Amino acid sequence: MVRAEHVISWMKALRQVFRANKEYLTQLDAAIGDADHGINLDRGFNAVWDELEKTRPGEISSILKAAAMTLIKTVGGASGPLYGTFFLRASSACADKTELGAAALVAIWAAGLEGVRQRGKAALNDKTMVDALTPAVTAMQQALENGGDLGAILAQGAAAAEAGMQNTIPLQARKGRASYLGPRSIGHQDPGATSSYLLIQTAANVWGKERSA
Ligand code: ADP
């Protein structure tokens, strides 16, 4: 089961992961965007952690909501509102729940993805974060149906997100700043798909141990 303390651990780990990957994500964005994706997420998840330390929300949904509002407030560019929407929808999907079992966990990722799709209007293969999140959610739903535990579900979601991230390389961008480059966006890995992979990979690392669901 994933409880509030585990969601807090995820947020803390995300701050570290986006700090460690700040240069990498920024370099990916330098190739097909404006070289700020790593800077944006490092700033955003630092601010999320500061907010959590200050307000100490005790419920899963209020932690996710605090993350959402902070990302929307502090991250400029496309990814702030998109990840903000992801966490806001995830928060709504687990309102009043004190712990998340496998099904509830998959449901919050599916809700988050749906929010990103509605907000950004990107389809699969538009070379965006949707290309990592969509296969991740599909793989998690499949793993759930197959009776997998939390660890297996998250590991399969992370593996599918990684493959989806790599699949963005040959694609031409059709949404966001990279789409301005037209065919010149081909041959580069999408920064947002990469950060989405890190989001779920980190959840798999932090929550994968909570296998009792
Ligand atoms: P900006 O492009 O405004 O500088 P970031 O660099 O932080 O913002 O984020 C860029 C990432 O946002 C892209 O790599 C892409 O994955 C994602 N993105 C951009 N537009 C959309 C969209 N409409 N839907 C989903 N994701 C998008």
Ligand code: MG
């Ligand atoms: Mg950018």
